[in-house]
Each structure stands twice: as structure tokens, then as C-alpha cells.
Amino acid sequence: MNTVAVVTGGTRGIGEAISLALRDAGFTVAATYHGNVEKAEEFKARTGIHVYKWDVANPDECAEGIARVEAELGPVAVLVNNAGITRDTMFHKMGWDQWRDVMSTNLDSMFAMTRPVIEGMRERGHGRIINISSINGQKGQMGQANYSAAKAGVIGFTKAIAQENARKGITANVICPGYINTDMVAAMPEKVLESIIATIPVGRLGHPEEIGGLTAYLASEAAGFMTGAVLTINGAQYIANG
Known part of the structure; x- marks a missing residue:
């Protein structure tokens, strides 16, 4: 079995x-990044993981x-669409660029990244597509109309391609993390972070390793058989129906 895995936004958080x-x-991992x-x-030197720079919205x-x-590495067997951005503001103050930037990176990237690998997976009769959505794509979030809409779209996209490709040995699934202890979350004001943790029944943030x-x-x-x-994975902060 081929063991090349591509992880977008795979060098941080x-x-x-x-x-x-x-x-x-045991996978040979190619981690993509865009900015830093x-x-x-540093990540490549520390981990030995291959890194590639490109814009997932292009x-x-x-x-x-x-x-x-x-x-360089071989056919892609696993694609993890993880890269994402936020441009938070209340909708009545949101500009088109804030909407479009988030949609391009968080939702259009599903097409841009998955389309180049899907035919090869179908020909080989095997593949794994794993898309990272969010708790806020399930329940919505004030100040994140753009982000919530994009992440909800990820769920619909994944369900569709799961049905289309199941008979070709390809699975497609979505992970919806809650609040995870990354640098971005840790940088929140202490009182804001405390108020968030108070809404999580397990009483803590998630660990990135749990998503991994x-x-x-x-x-x-x-x-x-899971597709x-x-x-x-949110500590019971939000429990979706069904």
C-alpha cells in the first residue's frame, strides 16, 4: 500500500x-505551508518531515x-485538508474581502486540493480524505459568519464525495475540533480563555495530539468502513444531533 500523506497547514498547531x-x-508526510x-x-529540521510551500486557495x-x-515521494494515499484562516468580525461590519479570504482558504481549498488527487485514488482503488472542520461549522459562532459558513460547507462537501467514491475504496470523513490548546488559543486574554473553558464539560482545552x-x-x-x-472532538461542549 502506498503511504504518502499530504497535510495542508501541516507545520503548525x-x-x-x-x-x-x-x-x-508510518506514513511519508508532506506538510504544506503558505506564510512562515x-x-x-525549523519544523522540517526538527521532525524530518518534508515541507512544501503553496497557497491552498490557488x-x-x-x-x-x-x-x-x-x-518526489510517490502517489498521494492520504489527504488531510487542515489549512484555515479567520477574519473575525460581526457580520454587519464584515467586508467582502474578509468574507472572500476565508471562503477561499477554508472552503475553495477543498476543491483545489482534492481535485488533483481524486482521480489517482480512484484508479488505484484506495484513498483517505480527512477534512478538518470546526465546532463552529456545526453550531455557528458570533463574529464568525464567514468561518462558520465555510466550515459548514466542508461538512457538506465531505459527505458528497464520501458517497461518490465509496465503491472505489476511498473514504472521506470530517473532524470537527472544539477549542484546542494551540498557540493561537493560548494567546487569548486570560479571562476570555477561562470563560471558554467554563463551557467545556471536561473542564479543559483539547490537546493537538488528540486530533492527530x-x-x-x-x-x-x-x-x-468509516466514511x-x-x-x-470538543469535550462535549457541543453535541450534534444524529
């Missing part, structure tokens, strides 16, 4: 934990990037 978990599970070259090179860059990964472990399971052969699933 949740993406870093996913890259490490897949590496430890210094951080990406379909031409994605196609070129996937072609380069496959030429779930991703590694979904990428494994043991998860071959079209929406998996919440």
Missing part, C-alpha cells in the same frame, strides 16, 4: 500534530504542488 501522528504511524518559511524550515498552485509531491491520533486512525486500514462521518 493542529496541523503539526497531525503531521507527526501520521509520520509515527522560518517556522516551516488551484493552479495546488495542482503543481501535488504533482511535485508525487514526483484521530486523524491517524481515519488514515489507517482499520477505518475502511461520510462527522466526528466531534
